[in-house]
Amino acid sequence: MKRFFKYFALAIVSMAIYTVVVFLGTDKGWWYTPFTQKKAPIQFVASVQEELQKEFVGNMAITVFENGKLAEESFYSNGKEVDRNTVFQVASLSKFVSAIGVMRLVQEGNLDLDAPAVQYLTRWQLPESDFDNNEVTIRRLLSHTAGLTDGLGYAGFKNPDNIQSLEASLTNAKDADPGHDGVLKVGIAPGNEWRYSGGGFTLLQLIVEEVSGQTFDAFMKAEVFEPLQMKSSFYQWDERFRESLSEFYESDGSKAQHRYYTAQAASALYTTLADIEKLFFFLDKDNGSQEPLTPEFKRMMRLVEAETLGAPIYGLGTFLFTELEEGEFIIGHDGKNNPPINTAFRYNPVANSGIIILTTGSPDFATRIASDWVFVQTGKIDALLFVMQQERMIRTMIIGLGIILILLIAIGLIRRVKNNR
Template sequence: MNWIGSAEMLKTSIFASQFMESAFCACRFKTVVVKKLVIVGISLIGFSAQAKVSDGGNTVPTALIFNGKLQSIESRMRDYDIPGVSIALIQNRQISWVANFGWKDIATQQEVTSDTLFQVASISKPVTAVAALKLVEEGKLNLNTPANEYLQSWQIPKNEHNAASPVLVKQLLNHTAGLTVSGFAGYEVGKPIPSITEVLEGASLFGRLLGQNNANSPSVEVAKTPGTDFAYSGGGYSVLQQLLVDKEHTDFTHLMQQKVLSPLGMQQSTFQQPIDNVRADFVATGYMENNKPVAGHYHVYPEQAAAGLWTTASDLAKFAIDIQNALHDDSGVVLSQASAKTMTSPTINQAVGLGVFLMGANIDGQGYFMHDGWNKGFSSTMLAHKSEGYGVIILTNANKPNFNKELVIGLMLEYGWLITS
């Protein structure tokens, strides 16, 4: 299903504090200098492939501190049984290097390259949030307006929870709408795919057997009073998807291409579900336990806003950098500085912004904005500092999010990021 482990823990800011505490504690183990080398390939221990690096002349670590011990990235991949990884490191609001390890597809022995497309699952949400905030800047949306005033093809059902307190647009962005359905399982390639309105309506098993609705998730509805609490909801972002489509009178794939992906030069990226034949050759195969490939190589997610983005590490780094640029000196391509600050400022609690989660001291522009993602056979991480201009993108074709967390901490230690967090 769509991974929400980190997000669920962020309900009370516990994950953010534990993550930072773990990284700080690990600092005491860094008593050796990690050797570096400008490289074009690293032999993988236990792998037949080689790490391919597009580094622009910058140095790339050959080993990092993992759990207090100096280890190579590829050895941890072997320990976790991860086929492929793509990493983009951000320094000074620029891509410093991109490193690619292992296999895009094990059976065909195709290696991960900088052009390999990964599903980034819930990292689709902050990208969608930027599109929504762009429409706010254009005067087409108001964050404090009830979502049903913009929805045309479907309406949030009224019940005892939202009769007096309608769901606002802002509440869709920061998971305070009280809406159900935390994540989605996706659909096998070649199987019937529901429309987004069918996803929102949900379907009973009986209904699916009769072919009335192909959705494999329950209906999206309000389960608690909007605005009172954080409750992670992919369903809420599916409502936002329909709202944006209704407002712009275009399909979601085109809308996201026009508002976010093309302006940022994210040329490889797309929200197409299923993905087109042109990009199919670049797609990584997702893997489950024991390197078992996902049937059909990956699942299809009509819940595009919640889980549908295909991207590369460098493309996603461009997205994070644009938010950093907007925050730094209002030089963002998509959002203004004011909108970027709104997005990366605490809302319901210190760990929740609009479309992103927050880590570290969120005072005077400090701290990180981040999001994780987990679709069937894929896990991903985006982490970027709000004021210091550094960050990292990690994309893998395996369901092993703990590897991502270890790698993030290792890179934090290697580059001294914790000093300014």
């Protein structure tokens, strides 16, 4: 029996050490190999163009910034030509831009970050739940810590005539991604957990409309896009931009249909590379402009508001991709939707560098390239790259733990046979 406990303890210790090593190795990128090792913008972008040839990507627009300046732009298309003025839908990258609008209202004293959201609502109310809806605050909605369990995910509508009203979508989104019921409710205690919620940003969209007295699209144009001179950016589809709209593709290369959204703040921003580049200069640490946000409020957006697995993950409307020195993080947001749209924005406030990638036709090309840019620049795995590696990490853990267990059992049996001779 004593020998059994000895081997049992050895097995537990060995398996624990192996699990920690695999987790840390994945988290720290000890054995991760990016698609390129080239740091210089022109060489990095050239490597991206080579990488495109290995898989299907319908359209791509990319910008790399270095030392506060636009260093390199590049484009790719399978059909209609793409340039810096081509309009892309950017999926959940919309949230990052929408958060700037919400923070504009906070800065002007029209919203209180820590006030209950219900304080600003007249057109719709959160349904009753087992939790206190008064604990759903603006801060928690912006940081995905409001306890909302919708998991939305909006697929959009193929016919603009079928678009729901904002109130109807909040009650039961008809365009919810498969596997989600489309119901926005408080399902866990607010403030206890980071839980990504598209519905939370749809609720913020309603709050912006209630407080400003304007449509969300009109408010964002007046308070964010006009000050930044983003002249081809909008949330409500504008038919004047039809000819400059990027073509949509399925992953197999076939053409896909343009979709329309009620959930504008969460999913529906249309913009161009030329416009979205202006967000980099807006975030530039050396930019003292007061429009649309002062440096103080820009800084507030990238402070830690939520953690997952003990690591910072989200600020106010922005992912905290990778921790840097001086208490800073590489910030930004990615977007992913169907038919395949994948977009990525990364800004490094310490090096004053960044990358923007807008794509159609691939579900993850932009995220992979942007995450590899982070790794090449910093040697660190960013938050979304870690998520993409989780399945591989778990598989490695299971296989390794099984091998350790089998080896220890085999050693125990061999020793037992020897001792019985």
